[in-house]
Amino acid sequence: xxxxxxxxxxxxxxxxxxxxxxxxxxxxxxxxxxxxxxxxxxxxxxxxxxxxxxxxxxxxxxxxxxxxxxxxxxxxxxxxxxxxxxxxxxxxxxxxxxxxxxxxxxxxxxxxxxxxxxxxxxxxxxxxxxxxxxxxxxxxxxxxxxxxxxxxxxxxxxxxxxxxxxxxxxxxxxxxxxxxxxxxxxxxxxxxxxxxxxxxxxxxxxxxxxxxxxxxxxxxxxxxxxxxxxxxxxxxxxxxxxxxxxxxxxxxxxxxxxxxxxxxxxxxxxxxxxxxxxxxxxxxxxxxxxxxxxxxxxxxxxxxxxxxxxxxxxxxxxxxxxxxxxxxxxxxxxxxxxxxxxxxxxxxxxxxxxxxxxxxxxxxxxxxxxxxxxxxxxxxxxxxxxxxxxxxxxxxxxxxxxxxxxxxxxxxxxxxxxxxxxxxxxxxxxxxxxxxxx
Amino acid sequence: xxxxxxxxxxxxxxxxxxxxxxxxxxxxxxxxxxxxxxxxxxxxxxxxxxxxxxxxxxxxxxxxxxxxxxxxxxxxxxxxxxxxxxxxxxxxxxxxxxxxxxxxxxxxxxxxxxxxxxxxxxxxxxxxxxxxxxxxxxxxxxxxxxxxxxxxxxxxxxxxxxxxxxxxxxxxxxxxxxxxxxxxxxxxxxxxxxxxxxxxxxxxxxxxxxxxxxxxxxxxxxxxxxxxxxxxxxxxxxxxxxxxxxxxxxxxxxxxxxxxxxxxxxxxxxxxxxxxxxxxxxxxxxxxxxxxxxxxxxxxxxxxxxxxxxxxxxxxxxxxxxxxxxxxxxxxxxxxxxxxxxxxxxxxxxxxxxxxxxxxxxxxxxxxxxxxxxxxxxxxxxxxxxxxxxxxxxxxxxxxxxxxxxxxxxxxxxxxxxxxxxxxxxxxxxxxxxxxxxxxxxxxxxxxxxxxxxxxxxxxxxxxxxxxxxxxxxxxxxxxxxx
Numbered sequence: 001x002x003x004x005x006x007x008x009x010x011x012x013x014x015x016x017x018x019x020x021x022x023x024x025x026x027x028x029x030x031x032x033x034x035x036x037x038x039x040x041x042x043x044x045x046x047x048x049x050x051x052x053x054x055x056x057x058x059x060x061x062x063x064x065x066x067x068x069x070x071x072x073x074x075x076x077x078x079x080x081x082x083x084x085x086x087x088x089x090x091x092x093x094x095x096x097x098x099x100x101x102x103x104x105x106x107x108x109x110x111x112x113x114x115x116x117x118x119x120x121x122x123x124x125x126x127x128x129x130x131x132x133x134x135x136x137x138x139x140x141x142x143x144x145x146x147x148x149x150x151x152x153x154x155x156x157x158x159x160x161x162x163x164x165x166x167x168x169x170x171x172x173x174x175x176x177x178x179x180x181x182x183x184x185x186x187x188x189x190x191x192x193x194x195x196x197x198x199x200x201x202x203x204x205x206x207x208x209x210x211x212x213x214x215x216x217x218x219x220x221x222x223x224x225x226x227x228x229x230x231x232x233x234x235x236x237x238x239x240x241x242x243x244x245x246x247x248x249x250x251x252x253x254x255x256x257x258x259x260x261x262x263x264x265x266x267x268x269x270x271x272x273x274x275x276x277x278x279x280x281x282x283x284x285x286x287x288x289x290x291x292x293x294x295x296x297x298x299x300x301x302x303x304x305x306x307x308x309x310x311x312x313x314x315x316x317x318x319x320x321x322x323x324x325x326x327x328x329x330x331x332x333x334x335x336x337x338x339x340x341x342x343x344x345x346x347x348x349x350x351x352x353x354x355x356x357x358x359x360x361x362x363x364x365x366x367x368x369x370x371x372x373x374x375x376x377x378x379x380x381x382x383x384x385x386x387x388x389x390x391x392x393x394x395x396x397x398x399x400x401x402x403x404x405x406x407x408x409x410x411x412x413x414x415x416x417x418x419x420x421x422x423x424x425x426x427x428x429x430x431x432x433x434x435x436x437x438x
Numbered sequence: 439x440x441x442x443x444x445x446x447x448x449x450x451x452x453x454x455x456x457x458x459x460x461x462x463x464x465x466x467x468x469x470x471x472x473x474x475x476x477x478x479x480x481x482x483x484x485x486x487x488x489x490x491x492x493x494x495x496x497x498x499x500x501x502x503x504x505x506x507x508x509x510x511x512x513x514x515x516x517x518x519x520x521x522x523x524x525x526x527x528x529x530x531x532x533x534x535x536x537x538x539x540x541x542x543x544x545x546x547x548x549x550x551x552x553x554x555x556x557x558x559x560x561x562x563x564x565x566x567x568x569x570x571x572x573x574x575x576x577x578x579x580x581x582x583x584x585x586x587x588x589x590x591x592x593x594x595x596x597x598x599x600x601x602x603x604x605x606x607x608x609x610x611x612x613x614x615x616x617x618x619x620x621x622x623x624x625x626x627x628x629x630x631x632x633x634x635x636x637x638x639x640x641x642x643x644x645x646x647x648x649x650x651x652x653x654x655x656x657x658x659x660x661x662x663x664x665x666x667x668x669x670x671x672x673x674x675x676x677x678x679x680x681x682x683x684x685x686x687x688x689x690x691x692x693x694x695x696x697x698x699x700x701x702x703x704x705x706x707x708x709x710x711x712x713x714x715x716x717x718x719x720x721x722x723x724x725x726x727x728x729x730x731x732x733x734x735x736x737x738x739x740x741x742x743x744x745x746x747x748x749x750x751x752x753x754x755x756x757x758x759x760x761x762x763x764x765x766x767x768x769x770x771x772x773x774x775x776x777x778x779x780x781x782x783x784x785x786x787x788x789x790x791x792x793x794x795x796x797x798x799x800x801x802x803x804x805x806x807x808x809x810x811x812x813x814x815x816x817x818x819x820x821x822x823x824x825x826x827x828x829x830x831x832x833x834x835x836x837x838x839x840x841x842x843x844x845x846x847x848x849x850x851x852x853x854x855x856x857x858x859x860x861x862x863x864x865x866x867x868x869x870x871x872x873x874x875x876x877x878x879x880x881x882x883x884x885x886x887x888x889x890x891x892x893x894x895x896x897x898x899x900x901x902x903x904x905x906x907x908x909x910x911x912x913x914x915x916x917x918x919x920x921x
Binding site: 092093094095096097117139149150152153162166168169170172173174175176177178179180181182183184185186188189190194205206207208209231234235237238239268269271272274275276324326327328329330357358359360387388389391406407410411412413415416418419422423434435 | 547548549550571592593595599603604606607622623624626627628629630631632633634635636637638639640642643644660662663683686687689690691729730732733736737789790791792793818821822823856857858859860861862863864865869873876877878880881882884885887888889890891892903904
């Protein structure tokens, strides 16, 4: 631990690198006694090397959107902020690949790519604030994962700074690569416990020529009806980019219709999108209301969607939790139905959506602290009974100590610990932020 | 029927036989072992100590534990179609053959997944679900006989992975026997993003060095409503390469985009599935688009237009399914077709950024001139995955060496333009030294460090994937002595 007074040492060591000292107490924790903002990979490397030699703990930060995601250490010795480590390293439009510095905000990158009719095929929450490094470290994904895959399917190369300051590259700049172990996979979703991502290389997709969203509201329908409709969609010829079910509370907020709603989106050439919309219209049961949003309206809907979760980096006072839950695809419906009941019994509000082709649900829970914790426990029990899991993507620091962020350990825990031990012997990086106390 | 008996005093053979179903399920006599001295990479050969055929995860676990406790090197083998030597027992391993574990355990169409044993043959999965309108996407050329367990080990690709991804993008869950015999389940119930490091992604493509996969949950996909294949002949290879880039830049994501050069065309036309490609063109492109039928015509027209702008000699869409299938049979048997024009061939597997295609092709043609060996080129051009096929005659003294050198030089050319040394065949023993073209020593050490977590005694498939420090020169000598 940094003892008081050694801060001047740090300043001397990191001459020229921006260093901030401010009140480290923050409701979401994951702070540092001192915040260091490197601008180059070399600076990241020298900071880590110094921290490793002196056994100082380091918490890694980007845009701050995931500050409430894991972590039982309120204040580390150093908060390494990548907010000033930004920019595009290489964009090759012909090869459709892009290399960027990890602190670059997602939306900045998409804006750069748009004139080329290209995009990173990921759809994270809070795209204007979330950095590409944070999105990949936390493996954040949105509804379009059904059509485009997740970070693990789109990242083709990483430059990692290891805790000892050494630079390790994984993958490369080509879209197909089996040379050696697929180390990219190890670092994606590792919550910064194995190294600091310096640069990310991704494969890009063309921006579709046309897009639309169908919002199908089911008035008073039993979930069996919704489930049967979803199965029909999945077994049909349509190729949706997302297929989400949205709970009434969230649907009310997003569409002003307080009913279970299916969100089906398409991206393709115009003729194909319209054809698929027609197929869906003929497939849906009577009494459903179908609203179609295309192009500009669709964009604006998505923008609202990616901001519906608690604005964790602007409003940190409320007791709100966000869960990510994984179950077998169609069990999403059972899970969300159960969550509605849990919301009522625990006196909390629950807004949730889940992908019927991916099994990934996101759930925002709001209420009194004790009630939020009970609801989390019950939702997790339901997920586990369905053969899945629930992890806590966001929760204030004081409650994280009481709730188990990652759930129970699995039989693979000893392998996780072995990997962590090989790479970060001194345990300096994001200590206790990941599964089983890693 | 005569009762088989174990006819050896080797206690390990006897003990291994007792773990499985006795003498019927173990091979240990030299004559029987010869078939297992190599896989699809035939330049390097070594006899295993024995080949055992377990029928269950528990038997695999017991075999592994026995080998581990007794210090016997061991490795797993599927159909033996690997092209980089990953299943060659270079340390006299006990081979654990997975071919008896070939059940299709379950299919869940509504949740789009299937569970198979590792010995289940790739194409059989698609055949089992195609009547319901579903398929399994990874389609390596050997899919009619290669096993899904082997595909996981190698992270196999195929012609259609441009749009749909390689094996790792389709694996949802694995049951793995670790090198100490312990059984772990990763991606339980095929649920995505199980908390923890992504061991699914790490183990897939680890070439059988981290564990032995005994059960696999895979994603299955719905057949696209429509598909159309376009064939284009180019007089100049540069025009063909440029057309590839133009198609992708136009915002089209083809399901497959394949290219063959002049020598490759000569071979496929002389082999079992000729389709009448002209012999005087420099490149043929095969472009497949699939998806919603309503959108396909527009894409096909765009492709035709792009090709015309690039001075195509002839371009047209397949007139019916039969013609489409003939074109694909001609392409998919491309490697084997080399046998029609050369006694031996060595296939390489480099990957480059698409835009470097003309540059690398011209480099490969120089390599061919210098070595005096003909090199045919078959590519998955859409994703920049080149398969230079070095043609040689092993009977001529020194030609194996020359072919190996030329193959290695092709990989160097790929690495030099920011590419890599293997896109889908794996490193195995073939490309161990070439790993140095793309990784620094400490990056290789970072990978072997991970191996140590799983495989601390390095008894499982040792000597594969990574160069041995300081052994560069010795290996070259070793290869020389083989000729």
